[in-house]
Amino acid sequence: RLFYDTDCSLEPLAGKTITFIGYGNQGRAQALNLRDTFSSAQNVTQPKIVITNQEDSYAKTAEQDGFGYTTNWAAAAAEADVLFLLVPDQHQPDLFNSHIAPNLKETACIVVASGYNVFYKYLNFTSSNDIVMVAPRMVGASVRSLYESKQGYPCFVSVEQDGTGQAWPLALALCMAVGATKGGAIESSCREEALTDLFAEQAIWPTVIAVFREGYKLLKELGCSDEALVHEMWLSKEPAEIFESAADQGFIKQLVGHSSVSQYGQLKGSQEMDVSWLKKHFEHVAKERVLGGAFAEEFTAAEQKPGGIDGALKKLYQEAEKSKLAVGEKRVRERLGLKT
Ligand code: NDP
Numbered sequence: 402r403l404f405y406d407t408d409c410s411l412e413p414l415a416g417k418t419i420t421f422i423g424y425g426n427q428g429r430a431q432a433l434n435l436r437d438t439f440s441s442a443q444n445v446t447q448p449k450i451v452i453t454n455q456e457d458s459y460a461k462t463a464e465q466d467g468f469g470y471t472t473n474w475a476a477a478a479a480e481a482d483v484l485f486l487l488v489p490d491q492h493q494p495d496l497f498n499s500h501i502a503p504n505l506k507e508t509a510c511i512v513v514a515s516g517y518n519v520f521y522k523y524l525n526f527t528s529s530n531d532i533v534m535v536a537p538r539m540v541g542a543s544v545r546s547l548y549e550s551k552q553g554y555p556c557f558v559s560v561e562q563d564g565t566g567q568a569w570p571l572a573l574a575l576c577m578a579v580g581a582t583k584g585g586a587i588e589s590s591c592r593e594e595a596l597t598d599l600f601a602e603q604a605i606w607p608t609v610i611a612v613f614r615e616g617y618k619l620l621k622e623l624g625c626s627d628e629a630l631v632h633e634m635w636l637s638k639e640p641a642e643i644f645e646s647a648a649d650q651g652f653i654k655q656l657v658g659h660s661s662v663s664q665y666g667q668l669k670g671s672q673e674m675d676v677s678w679l680k681k682h683f684e685h686v687a688k689e690r691v692l693g694g695a696f697a698e699e700f701t702a703a704e705q706k707p708g709g710i711d712g713a714l715k716k717l718y719q720e721a722e723k724s725k726l727a728v729g730e731k732r733v734r735e736r737l738g739l740k741t
Contacts, residue, residue: 403585409577413570416446420481424454424463427514428487430541434548435578453477474500485512494523516591521697531568532561553584557594604686617726627729
């Protein structure tokens with residue numbers, strides 16, 4: 402199902418206290434959209450918007466945007482009718498379970514922008530709370546700019562727990578308020594959001610990275626220069642244009658824009674490729690790593706080790722930078738005076 406503005410009403414939010422926990426990437430965009438929607442709405446009692454953020458540059462931005470902010474999570478949680486949980490996923494369980502959940506009203510609605518912590522049951526909420534997902538498929542800057550240009554943006558919506566019996570009208574009101582029903586909010590679930598998102602991150606894009614890395618290595622061994630490879634593979638921005646055309650014209654239809662040699666090579670090559678290893682790998686990622694929870698366990702354990710996720714990422718980057726592709730690209734970019 403898709404939900405449009407005409408399926409929704411702002412009434413369930415009238416006069417409510419709406420609290421944003423986190424004024425970062427998503428928090429800022431969604432809070433500004435919500436404020437603007439209500440300031441242009443007729444005959445609806447305005448909600449009270451409360452911003453909470455730790456002392457950092459985002460907190461200063463909240464002040465500049467005319468909201469003000471508090472760092473008192475517990476007090477903000479206590480007065481919330483609706484609470485957007487918009488800090489990074491890895492920090493949500495600790496913050497929510499220690500400072501927010503114990504202070505929440507029994508009927509408060511908790512809104513997440515990602516299915517991760519709800520799907521893996523990392524958040525301790527009570528059965529009387531409404532749990533709603535409003536998950537834009539975009540970075541916050543686009544959530545804001547598409548709203549300002551009166552366009553919609555893709556967004557998943559779901560009710561994970563209907564504690565009050567009124568969670569759906571509330572979820573749709575929230576989607577409308579943040580501008581997600583302009584282009585049609587997509588009915589989904591935390592399971593589907595977590596599965597699609599984590600599968601893309603852990604199966605599709607790693608495969609793309611490995612394909613580029615191994616392809617680069619082979620063609621380098623066959624005598625191609627770094628300059629030729631870097632330009633052919635991504636610096637020309639051809640792959641970016643292909644994905645743009647796939648969104649505009651269709652994933653397969655965009656192929657007609659290429660030469661006949663290219664079209665034949667791409668279609669025949671993808672048909673003839675032995676993908677049995679890929680199917681096996683993808684199944685492992687989807688069923689064991691994502692749905693089975695192995696990745697979430699590993700990620701939580703990495704966060705708890707000395708250095709945390711930042712330390713683990715530093716190590717992974719150091720490894721990636723050693724590949725022929727990364728070394729070759731660095732040299733080419735330095736020669737061309739591009740950012741390295
Ligand atoms: P941000 O990384 O922008 O962080 C938001 C705020 O949380 C920042 O002020 C950050 O501070 C603060 N923060 C970090 N750690 C803590 C902590 N331990 N306690 C309190 N505050 C903390 O978050 P996002 O907007 O990227 O993510 C919010 C949610 O939105 C997540 O569930 C994410 O999955 C989802 N989402 C994100 C998208 C994106 O494009 N980023 C797209 C769609 C959904 P500081 O930066 O100073 O550490």
